[in-house]
Amino acid sequence: MTSSLKNPMVLFFLVAFGMPWLGWSSIHIFGMTEPSPLRTALFYTGDFCSIGGFVAIYAQSGKAGVIDLLKRCVRFNVPVIWWIIAIGVPFLITFIAYYLVGLGGDGIGEIDPAGFSNYLAPAVLINFTTGPWGE
Numbered sequence: 001m002t003s004s005l006k007n008p009m010v011l012f013f014l015v016a017f018g019m020p021w022l023g024w025s026s027i028h029i030f031g032m033t034e035p036s037p038l039r040t041a042l043f044y045t046g047d048f049c050s051i052g053g054f055v056a057i058y059a060q061s062g063k064a065g066v067i068d069l070l071k072r073c074v075r076f077n078v079p080v081i082w083w084i085i086a087i088g089v090p091f092l093i094t095f096i097a098y099y100l101v102g103l104g105g106d107g108i109g110e111i112d113p114a115g116f117s118n119y120l121a122p123a124v125l126i127n128f129t130t131g132p133w134g135e
Helices: 008-029 037-073 080-104 113-130
Strands: none
Touching: 008 037, 037 113
16 A cells, blocks of 8 residues: 555545546446436445545544444434434425325325335435435
8 A cells, every 4th residue: 555545534534535536437428317226325325425534534543433423323322212203304305295296186096004114215325325424
């Protein structure tokens, strides 16, 4: 490893920006306009910013630094009601949107309450992986 690759900031920028540019450029260069597993995988290279942070922390502080970072990421220093609001409001907004679309007859038809999780799971997963986890 050269000395510049031991620098945590250099490692961070190489991983955090290099991988998305490589992935997204590949989508464009190879003209991947149709959905496919490879195109989806290349799209998710944009999530390497978080991975770049872990690589930089590991380069600087080793395993102990990564463990410390993970401990700080899962602190629950707020009342439970705020967790319920933070998790529940997006579900409530999505439910209302699906309900209103169903009332207008513009696509989804009847809403099956038992299968409601099927409507939400993909959207929540995409929002989580391209939002807070990806950045």
